[in-house]
Amino acid sequence: MAHDTPLIATIVVGLSLAFLFGTIAQRLRISPIVGYLLAGVAIGPFTPGFVADQGLANELAEIGIILLMFGVGLHFSMSELLAVRTIAVPGAIVQIASATVMGLVLAAGFGWSVGAGVVFGLALSVASTVVLLRALQERRLVKSDQGRIAVGWLIVEDLVMVLTLVILPAIAPLLGSQSSEAAAASAQPGGLALALAITLLKVVAFIAVMLLFGRKLIPAILHHIAHTGSRELFRLGVLTIALGVAFIAAKLFGVSFALGAFFAGMILSESPLSQQAANESLPLRDAFAVLFFVSVGMLFYPYIVVENPLRVLATVAIIILGKSLAAWLIVLAFGHGMRTALLIAASLAQIGEFSFILAGLGVTLKLLPVEGRELILAGALISIMLNPLLFLLVEKYNDKVAAAPDAAAGTNPPLATAKSRSEIAYVTPKTDHTVLIGFGRVGGIVGERLIAEGTPLFVMDDRDETAAALKSRGVDAVGANAVTDLASANIKAAKRLVVAIPDCFEAGQIVAQARVANPGLKIVARAHSDAEAKYLKDYGASDVVQGSRETAAAMIAALDADPAGSASGAT
Template sequence: MPHDTPLIATIVIGLSLAFLLGLVAHRLKLPMIAGYLLAGIIIGPFTPGYVADQELATELAELGVILLMFGVGLHFSLKDLLSVKNIAIPGAIGQILVATAAGLALALLMGWGIGAGLIFGLSLSVASTVVLLRALQDRNLVTSDRGRIAVGWLIVEDVVMVLSLVLIPPLAGLLGGTAQPVTDGAAQEAVRMGFGPVTATLAVTLAKFAAFVALMLIVGRKLIPWILHYVAHTGSRELFRLAVLAIALGVAYGSSQIFGVSFALGAFFAGMVMAGSTLSQQAMRETMPLRDAFAVLFFVSVGMLFNPMIVLTEPLALIGTVLIILVVKSIAAYGIVRAFGHDKETGLTIATSLAQIGEFSFILVVMGTKMAILPTEAKDLVVAGAMISILANPVMFAILDRWSARHRKADPEPEPVVEAA
């Protein structure tokens, strides 16, 4: 009996093709990400042959983002996060403003409205969680000073994007699109009390975010490690693995549904409070295989969004988009990091880490298109820019690695002075 199994087909064909093309890329000494992206293009709607379910692929990729951010949280503590707040908060906000302004300027040159330009620029300002963390993990930089700054910067970007996604619908009419009603119950109540829709939405969003952080730091900090230790004492590795996955996915999903926080941010806080447990390293090992598999599906899902015709129809606009992602963002990040007194290597690492875009960029541009704020070609430009920047990012890191190696060789650290007894 034939069965319609789009979920199984998407996973099997996506992973199998990603494996084959990733292997080819590895043999050709290219980034394996190139193979994964090409796999997505092949099974995407813009090429002939089999077309995978795009919505399912995107949801599967979201699991990879959740597990990846959960793993980062396991390496992090609240102390680590607070230690970089002085550069992560102004740095992320400053870089977002610079990239958004550059995107707005490009949009105006293309004849779009100011509202379209603002959302387009915002979509170019936020880095991909998967790409950034994979690059840091490959170089064992997540727990270094540079890694903590990059991750803290990423968390601030996530918070700004969550606020943007909540505020765009009530602002859609002002931005040149179709006006949207306020759908959140608490925000509707605030509107009935006399607050404006934007003020009500922003106040409710900030209140929910504060409530989520307080709940995780007060209750979750004690409850999650206790659950983990209780399950560990059962002696069942299977139950322990299930508990870790249930906590990571459950907190991510629950925080999104109840508090309006992104999956990635919820998973990060779940990992961060679990880091207080002595079992955190075991929890990391148990989630690693699933994390890697679903991270591959993220790149496949990005490839599925890519329309190759944009290269021929809008070449100049595409070049401008890529320059904003790779050059403008990098210069802004480097300048901010150096202005805060950090060394050149730290500045270059942060600049390179952020020279790409991903998940939130797609969500923003799709939302803007659905609400008639953005023209349809904006999505193609953002996806094409994401693909090119994701491919370019490993190359940029390879150049940075060689520069760092030469720099350390030319200027070795001084030998420690040992005083005579």
């Protein structure tokens, strides 16, 4: 019997194609976001074949926006922003203003209204959080000075866009909106000022409620759930807080889902359980974020690249050249070096999720023509695809400067990019040594024992501070991800490999690479279950230590040591 299941079809086909195209994009060293957007194009109304339900896709996208903004709030760090406030705050504001003016001028050339130009320019001014953070993480720059400036800059951009999403509907009549709501507001005497005042009052009321009550209530609820010991309830509680606060914000205070979710995440970020909340909500956040990008891709009219190539080119030029040039000049004007300026410029030379949200709101308010949204989507696709190339050019420049004979005499401090690249390219000269992957709770104990014994040791840990601490003690160590940089360990010449990280999937990849590189290598790994132990064995581990079995064996040994069951500890 046939079933009409548009929701299931939209989710299944959308996620399946997103997985396929995202994997291809990753293989090509392009952000998977490009693949997700192309998946949306494939199931959209402008391409042949299956067409997903646009209405349902938009509903799913709303959940994606809520969870995306919740994640932004969870990772919002006032301390990080304050640390670079002297450059990030004025720099981001000036750069947003510059890009908005460029978009306004370009829109005027297209014959659009001032309101369309403002929305268009704002959409081109804000970089993608996902793309920027991933680019910095891949190059191990998040904790560098340049990375902190880029992240702080991004936080300011996000805050400005959150405020824009709240204020734009209220000032839409002033910008020439033709929507029915805008017309009704402008028709009444003082209607625009009244609408703006009411909107701001609602926002202030919501913020006050969140700060006065939410700051205590939300962490308390989560703390109570955590004490139940149920991971399932904890995960459900986190999602309920994210979706519930966003829904209440929209229904009771009339503010956007995005603002409500952002504040829910920001309040929760102050809790000691924030990291666990982020980890537990991550799978669902990722899934719905993918559906958000798919739904955005469904709106894209791909033929605009052929029909209006000059407009697409001009849009991309603002994103990659105009916006980056503005950021570059701003960073230099604030006294930072050329290499820092280039890194910030490359980081911001793309647009993403906030641009899509703003473009959708602009079309809904009848401020931005549909063509404007299509140009923004085209600009996003092309800029995200080209962003790795920009980083590569910056890295080549840094390598050239670092290799110059007079590099040490330059006025710029050493760039973290060059340091990171040389660290990753480093290969330990040790032979017949033990390689230890991970220096955490388990790896740290193993490592300290090996260090005490004087065993030739090389340590890889993905935390730079851990590697730095080991180096200060004279231990050969590198801060890198062993999945991608195992070559640093000189595995071919190693005698033993200890994989002490808890992630079984990553451990399997490391074991497999090591076994291929050195078939005779002794490999010891850790597992949490029989299934994980078998998985690691299948990939080539010599021995797998399962935590639960070792704990049970130790408990049995303790019982066997006192067969009479004497109560030596009793009084």
